[in-house]
Amino acid sequence: MMGESSRFREMKILKEIAEMLNEGTELNHVLSQVLKKLLDLTGLQTGWIFFIDEKGSHQLVAHEALPPALSYEQNIRMCKGSCWCVNRYHHQKITKATNIIECQRIEEAIETQNGDHNGLTHHATVPLRAGEERFGLLNVGAPFKTFFKDDELALLEAVAFQIGTAIKRLKLVEHEQKTALKDERNRLARDLHDSVNQLLFSLSLTARAGVEMTKPEEMKSTFTYIQELAQDALGEMRSLIWQLRPQGxxxxxxxxxxxxxxxxxxxxxxxxxxxxxxxxxxxxxxxxxxxxxxxxxxxxxxxxxxxxxxxxxxxxxxxxxxxxxxxxxxxxxxxxxxxxxxxxxxxxxxxxxxxxxxxxxxxxxxxxxxxxx
Incomplete structure (x- = not known):
């Protein structure tokens, strides 16, 4: 059975990570900070987070202490190609925290001699999800660590659930912000059309009437110039309204x-x-x-x-x-x-x-x- 000290340590880890997730507002920064905190608190050394879309394409969104074999050329080995954990996740064969026996990316790096792997050969992989919604994978490992015990995997699964819930919250916030921005652009476009646009149109008509009603040539040229300026400004305003809210x-x-x-x-x-x-x-x-x-x-x-x-x-x-x-x-x-x-x-x-x-x-x-x- 798990001892009281182990339970207290796990509660402390979950509490500290929950606090970081609740305070964060920018997704990638939050994930980087949480990953670092998780590794510090658990004594593990290396970790990375993949977002994976419905097509199975992955994106490296956070990483910590990658060995040279994985970090060379700006993490190119982590950003391109596929691997066992990503493929298994995509085909829904990873549904809980799992031991991955040897890392395909590290194996390939060792074979091609692209840098030292610093003793990292295995990792645990955990799906990030909130309810039925899936976001990607949390992978963690340590030098010469080839196996994760059940209680370690259970802790990683709990952390991954916290991260998944936070990702869903932040994505909802981001969506709301984009919707609010779009609504504000539409409002501004309506205001410009209903006020400034109409004023410029009226100014153009007034200037044209001035040209027709005035006899002195100097006055006519002045009104003509005003009409041309109003037409130019009207064109710029219509272009701006289009940029704010493209009707087409x-x-x-x-x-x-x-x-x-x-x-x-x-x-x-x-x-x-x-x-x-x-x-x-x-x-x-x-x-x-x-x-x-x-x-x-x-x-x-x-x-x-x-x-x-x-x-x-x-x-x-x-x-x-x-x-x-x-x-x-x-x-x-x-x-x-x-x-x-x-x-x-x-x-x-x-x-x-x-x-x-x-x-x-x-x-x-x-x-x-x-x-x-």
Whole structure:
């Protein structure tokens, strides 16, 4: 039977981890801190957490004290490829804390001599879940430790349940924040349309009436100038309202690009390959990237024709936006030259995607986004 000291130690571990999980608000930071605390309190040395989606693809979201055999080249062995625990989890063969007899990733690292494994050859693996919802795996191990006792596995399972519950809570909070942000954008778009947009329209009509009613040429030119400014501001305002709440996105991404291009006075030629089905988050990211690219073309390219290619394969989505305008001097490998282009890059990288930019004077500009499915 478990002694009183062991029970007290386990309660202390669960209490401290629960407190950390309850206080945390940023998911990946919380997981890193909790993993470190778990290893410190249990005397284990190494651990990592995988998020695993419904397709069986994994993402390394937290890790602590990985040996060189696993951490070389920015943890590439942990981020790519598959392994026994991920495969078993995906096929629902891991439903509770389990001893994994030898680690496939470490085995492969030893065979290819990619660094010292520091005595780590085995690990325990525990599914992260809350009710029926599954999120991924918690893996922990220690040098020369080849077996985990039942009470150790029970403790890890209890911790994993705490982590799973916290993940669900934080994901709900994140969803609520995104919904609130979307609602706020819609409210702002309505307010701009109902107030500022109408004022600018009225100003444009008043200026036009002034041109028609005034005889002195100087006054006519002044009213004409006011009317032109009001029309320009009205166009900018409509563009801003579109950016806040794209009225065409409900008809699909390509329709939105076409309508936004028309709003800016651009002719958009679109080529589609594959079935354009995306998650709402990816679709919005592609939309914001395309918006920025079309706006840049309107302001800087010196052309009104834009070519958009959208290709959806089994592995990735590829969005290519090209113009044959005046271009600009850009050298690969240097910092992206504007905030708009930097925003496109950051949006792409948020989905583990690749952003590329090609441009040179008199040769136009090509922007390509590749986002894995």
């Amino acid at each position: 996105l409900e008809d699909g991404l390509l329709s939105a690009f076409q309508k936004y291009g028309q709003l800016l006075g651009l002719t958009v030629h679109i080529n589609l390959k594959g079935v354009p089905h995306f998650s709402s988050q990816v679709e919005e990211a592609l939309w914001r990237i395309g918006q920025e690219a079309l706006a840049n073309c309107k302001k800087h390219a010196g052309t009104t024709v834009v070519y958009i290619d959208l290709e959806k394969t089994k592995e990735k989505t590829i969005l290519t936006i090209k113009d044959l305008g005046i271009g600009f001097q850009y050298q690969k490998g240097v910092q992206t030259p504007s905030l708009g282009l930097q925003s496109m890059r950051l949006r792409t990288e948020a989905f583990k995607g690749e952003f590329s930019l090609e441009s040179s004077p008199d040769n136009g500009t090509l922007i390509q986004i590749k986002i894995p499915n």
